[in-house]
Amino acid sequence: MTEQGKERGTSLLDKSAAELADLLAAGETTSVAITQACLDRIAAVDTDIHAFLHVDAEGALAQAAASDARRSAGEPASPLDGVPIAVKDVLATEGLPTTCGSKILEGWIPPYDATVVERLKDAGLPILGKTNMDEFAMGSSTEHSAYGPTHNPWDLDRIPGGSGGGSAAAVAAFEAPLAIGTDTGGSIRQPGAVTGTVGLKPTYGGISRYGLVAMANSLDQVGPVTRTVLDSALLHDVIGGHDPRDSTSIDHPWASFAEAARTGAAGDLSGVRVGVITELGGEGYQAGVQQRFDESVALLVKAGAEVVEVSCPNFVHALAAYYLIMPSEASSNLARFDAMRYGLRVLPDGDPSAEDVMRASRDAGFGDEVKRRIILGTYALSSGYYDAYYGQAQKIRTLISRDFEAAFEKADVLVSPTAPTTAFKLGEKLDDPVSMYLNDIATIPANLAGVPGLSLPAGLAPEDGLPVGFQILAPALADDRLYRVGAALEALLEAEWGGPLLDQAPSLSDVEPVETPGGAA
Template identity: 65%
Template sequence: MTQQTELVTLSAAQMAEAINAGEVSSRELVEAQLAAIDAAEPSIQAFLQVSRDQALQQADDFDARRQSGDVDGLPELAGVPIAVKDMIVTKGIATTAASKILEGWIPPYDATVVRKLKHAGMPILGKTNLDEFAQGSSTEHSAYQTTHNPWDTSRVPGGSGGGSASAVAAFEAPLALGTDTGGSIRQPGALTGTVGVKPTYGGVSRFGAIAMASSLDQIGPVSRTVLDAALLHEVIGGYDERDSTSIPKPLGKLADAAREGQRQDLHGMRVGLVKEIGGEGFQPGVEARFREAVSALEAMGAEVVEVSCPHFSYSLGAYYIIMPSEVSSNLARYDGMRYGLRVMPPEGKAQTAANMMAATREQGFGDEVKRRIILGTYALSAGYYDAWYGSAQKVRTLIIRDFAQAFEQVDVLVSPTSPSTAFKFGEKMDDPLTMYLNDVATIPANLAGVPAMSIPAGLSDDGLPVGFQFFAPQMKDEVMYKPAAALEAALLEQQHGPIWQSMNTPWLDGLNK
């Protein structure tokens, strides 16, 4: 491999070690990642915007700071580059939520997580693609481009955060940030062979995350290893007074838990198999890899028991009432009046504010966003609020209780992450209900606010990645990092290396030539 290829295939933790050892500078890492982006983007299309000049300047600033010895208090990942989902605002870098209605909008401020990345000296490579306003499970609903799965570019990378997942899987970035409302970090993680984490709701500030469904949205890490996710989680997590839902409690020792897990000793840990997630509707290869991973947990000393969460079967229905209702409310602000797109009514139609708003929304929003606004507006309308939205919130309470009762019996819960491996483009576009079923395993965590993580569990019979999901109790995110890291290490030994070694990456062949 060439030098730049060697650099971009390092884990984020290995990059940090190389920086600290003086073997590589932050600028050299950024230059290598930018070269990988240039090579991969014609095939992958993970980035909506590459912030080349800003990333190089941030790297130079960090290198100068390190040269002067001013690195006290910086996190382990200092100097390691990162990509950011375009649902998270970045000062001076266009933020669009992959929608025409925000085309060209340059925020005057940074999200709290972005501010933390900058304080940590982590250069921002650019903004990644997504389903418009994070509404989708395939990244086919972006207003600008379609992101491709690096394992098979004729297939989707999952969604809504397919851009972040594909960028990390294709070695365009060692790390990325995503947002997870119903599985938008974890489901793309499963489909692209990456690690995706949804932290406890309120454990990472949402200030500066463009709202989709405020009671469900959560920013989280995307990475290639569990340890990398833990290190990034520690950078972005913690209390933020600017977020009214932020929890004023310190994070657990996430990286320590991941490193402890790498020793592959799970004696004393109780693992619960969620009875209601799996079986009918799940691809046989997904089920097979899941069962093999469960056996690996048992081999490392974990006690595995089946746990029933009876109301999980209602989670999909409850979510697709609560989420569109909040979408309807949150997206009402995009009216053409204050910022973003403005479309005037056609000639012959009254030039009123109402007609201008209608014209703006008609042209600015895509089909899936319109569909969810209509669903949510209906659910919140007079005469239907109690029957639909009120009932869905009652089901949500029951799901929260299911988790609470389960965690009285076990330390973590496990399930497959996605019912299937990556599907072909267009395969589910004409059937929204079938598309929504992709989130059946991930939605319960968002409804309950508990942390959850997807890690690669090997390849299915079709040669595509399968995801394995962990759930942990609220504000005990560290509990899931230990078994996740243990399973990752065990599977690495069984597979004789990471699964990405099986991925064809022609875009890396020409680096540094």
């Protein structure tokens, strides 16, 4: 490990995105300095973390220099102009590889930018590179990446969550102050929970999906990965809003999310009704996870919130419904990878037909988890089984949406633990996919119903000293409530801890690389 790896206390690396933006606005630092500090940090620790699949040092520094020129001219493009960011490798980036963590797209360079990437560039955020992920976003641990797993900065023997473990690990390891993730069944929130970061899934349609390589169109959403609730709100303001190129995008007059977060940080939740979901807690949840959740709820009461219990009886069927709907949509979406137009092409010996080439290419290009979900989805959509499986799952989805509607009549926001356990060990669940799927049990309902959800750190579990996540859910189009309540709870928790939770994370300065099942260190 180089000396730079010991410098997690460096002022620029430890600053939140909001603090960096303030320093840039005051002329006390430059985007080039911040970006170079991040690049040095990546060079120092990412051999151990493996958060990045591709680092674009030259491009990021050029974007940073352009940002500094705008600042000098008094024309910043946005409040976050000059603050660097990492992007999950499932979003198209013009001129940079987009692999989706899969061998079938190895080396593919898109000719265009996703809308979210376009908005980041327009707002002046230098893009550090593309982050590791479970192949085509299928997984809860980032162990299903074709390029090897990402490691949790809190304990390199443990998973960073998935599918967006790379983005969460990059933020938690102080390699980037901000990152972009995607959430289909919890892939922003669950990694946030196990790495001590903040993750936000917006209302479905609140952030453009144009240029996102789809796994499940009716479930996927892009969202922020950050260290603080305010940072998430600031980034949401940049990437959110209507996009005519995305048919699922909502044309809605969104208010400033940053303003909602700043209001919440004052810590007054008088008049706010908080509903504790009885089906998402208790039996099956790690004792330390439940303890930290209960303590956080007590802090909300201290801030003036009224806490009530709400029942969402159909949530117990959410996991089963999700694992019929999501593979079905994924099976259809992944049919485009046919070796005819782009991506990997394997030519069998002899005089192969087009079907032979497709079969060989898909067999070589897709990993086991992707193949498993394609098989499940194709079966669920097949003649004679569609109504029995996919059709029934969609009916459950409707019942879950009705549960949310009833619950939000009693409460302004709903809360639960984000994940039932802290980060498990790498390799521990690779041979038990059902056990792996259970990690998304608390996050999946929000995706099925299209409502927004936020996860923020709730402390460390006493059993293992690893981060615990606290999830807040709001009605569709009420994302601002997440920021108000989340910022209030964050302020109360940090007052108890004496600072941000990530201040307690290991510095990685003396950690040796480890060999793990499923890929290289």
